[in-house]
Amino acid sequence: MFNFCKEIEIIFNIIARYAQKESTPVYFVGGMVRDALMGQDIGDIDILVEGSAIDFVKGLKEACDNGFARINVHGAQNPLIDRFFIDIKSVHESFNTIKAQINGIEIDFASTREEDYPHSGCLPVVKNIGCPIRVDLKRRDFTINAIATRILMVDNTVKYELIDIYNGIEDIKQGKLRVLHDKSYNDDPTRVLRGLDFNLRFNFTFSNSDKNLIENFLKSPDRTGLSLDRVKLTLKKLFSSANRAKAAYENILLKKFYKIWCDEPEFKLEWVQRLVESAKIFNLPSEEIFLKVFFENLPANLNAAENSSNYEIYNLYKNLKTIDLALQYAIFDDKNPIFYYEKLKDIKPDLTGDDLLKQGYKQGKALGEALSRLLEEKLNSIPRS
Numbered sequence: 597m598f599n600f601c602k603e604i605e606i607i608f609n610i611i612a613r614y615a616q617k618e619s620t621p622v623y624f625v626g627g628m629v630r631d632a633l634m635g636q637d638i639g640d641i642d643i644l645v646e647g648s649a650i651d652f653v654k655g656l657k658e659a660c661d662n663g664f665a666r667i668n669v670h671g672a673q674n675p676l677i678d679r680f681f682i683d684i685k686s687v688h689e690s691f692n693t694i695k696a697q698i699n700g701i702e703i704d705f706a707s708t709r710e711e712d713y714p715h716s717g718c719l720p721v722v723k724n725i726g727c728p729i730r731v732d733l734k735r736r737d738f739t740i741n742a743i744a745t746r747i748l749m750v751d752n753t754v755k756y757e758l759i760d761i762y763n764g765i766e767d768i769k770q771g772k773l774r775v776l777h778d779k780s781y782n783d784d785p786t787r788v789l790r791g792l793d794f795n796l797r798f799n800f801t802f803s804n805s806d807k808n809l810i811e812n813f814l815k816s817p818d819r820t821g822l823s824l825d826r827v828k829l830t831l832k833k834l835f836s837s838a839n840r841a842k843a844a845y846e847n848i849l850l851k852k853f854y855k856i857w858c859d860e861p862e863f864k865l866e867w868v869q870r871l872v873e874s875a876k877i878f879n880l881p882s883e884e885i886f887l888k889v890f891f892e893n894l895p896a897n898l899n900a901a902e903n904s905s906n907y908e909i910y911n912l913y914k915n916l917k918t919i920d921l922a923l924q925y926a927i928f929d930d931k932n933p934i935f936y937y938e939k940l941k942d943i944k945p946d947l948t949g950d951d952l953l954k955q956g957y958k959q960g961k962a963l964g965e966a967l968s969r970l971l972e973e974k975l976n977s978i979p980r981s
């Protein structure tokens with residue numbers, strides 16, 4: 597199931613041996629297992645420790661500094677390993693997580709834990725760090741992400757043992773998104789958006805019971821404790837692919853997923869095509885444009901008067917940030933911001949202030965006005981096409 601390159605296999609061999617020595621079970625879980633079962637490339641490597649991840653990695657480092665990796669289980673030199681170097685990158689005490697680079701490969705280690713949601717959509721309260729894997733799996737979003745794989749040493753080779761208490765493997769085969777309990781969307785409404793992400797990335801669809809749970813939740817969401825940051829982070833990931841942004845936006849509006857954070861949106865379905873285009877035209881990450889439309893006050897229409905000169909258009913837009921130019925186009929279907937951005941914004945007069953000083957101008961208002969006139973002439977000579 598896992599097809600790791602030699603370098604990574606060596607790392608898991610050492611981790612599995614150390615886990616065995618310490619009697620500490622270690623697992624892969626979440627996206628890594630899901631993607632491997634789906635035959636997709638595995639992204640980041642995450643390891644879950646049934647115990648304290650910080651103690652595990654620090655202990656592993658100390659053991660390896662004392663030659664643990666170089667001696668195999670029989671006490672002989674391990675011919676595979678000539679170099680095993682662990683560099684601890686960061687430690688997060690309150691969640692008991694630790695990031696390490698092992699032989700140059702970055703691995704995140706987390707401890708098993710439980711999570712409580714005192715209010716719908718709040719950041720979860722972490723408890724019971726080091727709990728049994730079965731208890732940890734309960735806190736997860738979908739069955740497809742609640743499959744664990746234990747990394748075990750058997751007869752001096754690494755074996756991977758699947759733990760699938762929620763039938764996630766079957767749901768992967770069926771392409772179904774199913775939460776683990778009926779309060780799940782209420783606990784963490786961003787799961788609706790994560791589900792949409794899995795729908796657009798892998799074509800998974802919500803099960804019928806999940807559709808009902810979402811519909812009921814959206815009828816009367818309790819936003820009092822909602823972590824807007826968490827919603828934004830989930831949307832940021834969802835919109836980071838320009839290819840999926842259009843469908844994501846349409847789904848959020850048509851299926852009323854915006855109810856997670858607001859009652860009636862100001863943003864409109866008919867903007868979607870221009871929002872997608874504007875990311876390309878104005879060279880902006882698509883998530884930046886969509887997050888701005890979702891969460892910030894929308895701009896007033898600047899709309900240049902008909903027959904405006906290039907110079908007037910230039911002056912209308914020159915103080916706007918690129919994102920605000922993009923919104924003028926996307927929201928008001930006004931092409932002047934594109935003309936300004938592509939043709940006018942970098943135009944400079946042919947002569948500089950120094951040139952004019954040399955020609956006998958004095959520092960002051962007249963020189964400023966002369967430079968403005970030069971700019972105006974230059975701008976007005978640019979053809980509209």
Ligand code: CTP
Nearest residue numbers: 625626627628735736737738741742784786787
């Ligand atoms: N998770 C969850 N609820 C969330 C976020 C994450 O239960 N709101 C759990 C899931 O088990 C998930 C794991 O944490 O698989 C890791 O989350 P994350 O890294 O955000 O996503 P992946 O599922 O790994 O998927 P990918 O990175 O491919 O999007």
